[in-house]
Amino acid sequence: MRIGFDNDKYLEMQSQHIRDRIALFDNKLYLEFGGKLFDDFHASRVLPGFAPDSKIRMLLQLADQAEIIITINAHDIEKNKVRGDLDITYGDDLLRLIDAFRGYGLYVGSVVFSRYSGQPAVEAFKKRLEALGLKVYRHYSIPGYPANIPMIVSDEGFGKNEYIETSRPLVVVTAPGPGSGKMATCLSQLYHEYKRGVKAGYAKFETFPIWNLPLKHPVNLAYEAATADLKDVNMIDPFHLEAYGETTVNYNRDVEIFPVLDSMMRTIMGESPYHSPTDMGVNMVGNCITDDEVCCQASRQEIVRRYFSTLCDHRQGRCDQDVVYKQELLMNQANVTLEDRPVIARAKAKAEQTGMPAAAIQLPDGTIVTGKTSSLLGASAAVLLNALKALGGIHDDIHLISPIVIEPIQRLKVGFLGNHNPRLHTDEILIALSISAATNPTAQLALDQLPRLRGCEAHSSVILSQVDSSTLRKLGVNLTCEPHYQTKKLYHH
Secondary structure, eight states: OOOOBOHHHHHHHHHHHHHHHHHTTTSOEEEEEOSOSSOOHHHHHHSTTOOTTHHHHHHHTTTTTEEEEEEEEHHHHHTTOEETTTTEEHHHHHHHHHHHHHHTTOOEEEEEEEEEOOOHHHHHHHHHHHHTTOOEEEEEOOTTTTTOHHHHSSTTTGGGSOOOOOOSSEEEEEOSSTTSOHHHHHHHHHHHHHHTTOOOEEEEEOOSSOTTSOTTOHHHHHHHHHTGGGTOOEEEOHHHHHHHSOOOEEEHHHHHHHHHHHHHHHHHHSSOSOSSHHHHBOOOGGGGBSOHHHHHHHHHHHHHHHHHHHHHHHHTTSSOHHHHHHHHHHHHHTTOOGGGSHHHHHHHHHHHHHTSOEEEEEOTTSOEEEEEOOSSBOHHHHHHHHHHHHHHTOOTTSOSSOHHHHHHHHHIIIIISOOSOOSBOHHHHHHHHHHHHTTOHHHHHHHTTGGGGTTOEEEESSOOOHHHHHHHHHTTOEEEEOSOOSSOOSOOO
């Protein structure tokens, strides 16, 4: 697959740029870290060559200077808010993040509860974290935030928050999800640092939109598609244009909040170090694109994928129709159509031919293989096996897994585990293939092809089960589905 991004250059340039920003202040920088620190697959899809763990690897180059604060909204703990992509609560995700950071050798200094008001569930979670040896701090809701600046920047505002003890020059402030209070945590710390005579600084790390690409560049449009449900809109940074006569791109929430943020920093620091939202950023991604056309094409594919994801979300009642309209508008702006994703037509044609759900996968050389629903396999399991055969040069008539192996698994599923559907899912077929590979060299050959599926495009004529979509995602397959279920049941699991 063609590469359009220099990941090594990014790691070097990004880490150096953050070091330079630390040096602008009193050797203390609070860096608000937006987006995904781990497994940033959106970035790797729209910027081919960007490694999903790039941001962590970049932080590792600053590991001796950095410590991490994780902030979480107390209301999210109280409501047991769940991350849709991981299906775990924000509280559990906080623990997951701490384990992940520590696994990389990064220092997690503390946890902050934002908008704390003594909620019983939050108090219980606080005791749980402290019993695990974590330092926990409380930041309170401030009346009039963010507009009432005299109140906010006072002893009754930020001054009421507990000061977070930090020991390193770079303090990375991150969170389980949006709305967790990262910016407020940074600004509260600035207030307390200046009270203590430390002239600390603040900066923001956001990968998208990319400030030095055009507003309607496909990479930036793909970011809008990814955040359509949040109603984020890319826009020209008017403050940067006025200050420097230079056109840069930011997004609406940062532009809208900048006058307030600017006023807060002037009140805290005496003067603001920044003239625009773009000034606050430290993102160097745009400087590391090596093949713009490759990234444009990858981003157009991402926009189509996001469109189908939104259609399925709407079918499942997870978003409103206006989000679908937004995705259609973005497709028009990117000049992309469904015909630009050839697996769609092939999967639908196979489904019409067989009268049953079908799926298609486009392999790295452009070849498209299909899979149909049978008495033994679901369409996604069938297309997975067919793709592995094609990649391994295995004739289509050869059985990788004998039916006499599959049938006992079906009896187990239906007779003992209470399943109504006897067909094997993708995870089950991979386990069966692994067992067959112990005695069958052809099955082993097929199994060896699994890494080559990463980055392949796939489409299903129906919404897949969670286990099938999850398995394909783990294999790195970029899946889209038609917004229909195989049956007319109201409950789907």
